[in-house]
Amino acid sequence: MADDSRTETKGAIGSYAAIGDSFTEGVGDPGPDGTYIGWADRFAVLLADRAPEHTFRYANLAVRGRLLDQIVAEQVPRAKELAPDLVTFCAGGNDIIRPGSDPDDVAERFERAVADLTAAVGTVMVTTGFDTRGVPVLRHLRGKVATYTAHVRSIADRYGCPVLDLWSLRSVQDRRAWDGDRLHLSPEGHTRVALRAAQVLGLGLPADPDQPWPPLPPRGTLEVRRDDILWAREHLGPWIGRRLRGESSGDRIAAKRPDLLPL
DSSP states (O other), rough: OOOSSSOOOOSSSOOOEESSHHHHHHTTBBBBTBBOOOOHHHHHHHHTTTTTTTTOEEEEEOOOOOOHHHHHTHHHHHHHHOSSSSSOOOOHHHHHHHOOOOHHHHHHHHHHHHHHHHTSSSSSEOOOOOOOOGTTTTTGGGHHHHHHHHHHHHHHHTTTTEEEEEEGGGGSSGGGGGGTTTSBBBBHHHHHHHHHHHHHEEEEEEEEOOOOOOOEEEOOOOOOOOHHHHHIIIIHHHHHHHHHTOOOOOTOOSSEEEEEOOO
């Protein structure tokens, strides 16, 4: 069965490459210089803390807006070339949210990429989708996301991949785990995912990824409606506009860390 919870990895992890889309690039978690940080960068720090000083190397190949086939064409070959001890592979989410997409078809293409990666690198950790029940803009896609998530877990079983199971991570179902665009995680949400990834590999954790959030004051109907209007103006409108123009948020964006560099 897929190795997806609190399991010690075989041997030390001395290098790590992350591939994916905006989730893995870290959108929603900006650093002081404007570059996104995100869960993968935070996870890399947790891994580096367990390696001898200045020996751990990390690459982040993820680019926002990328579809699965683009990730397979652009990032998988580079990950194979780098040949790190660990690769995290999160892809397919942008395909799933597109109208008319078929999660069975996306999963077939995802499996071919997993087979390719597992033959070339040390360990491939795959990532499930979030439970979108409480995410307003994605709630109606919950069935498709669940189907794709079931496929990802089955693929992990077949190839012996650890599973970063986001569907079961209850703490990210709180709205404070999400950025204002309601599509990407907030800094705290990214931190929870990084902790969960470390937990999957059996690493010692500085905090519990499912630690409960402090209680929130109740919100009135007018406040909720005002937030919805602001979100539609600042995020939904521009997103629809890009789709109509055939543009992607990742156009003219390059990977932020294309080489395995010391942390």
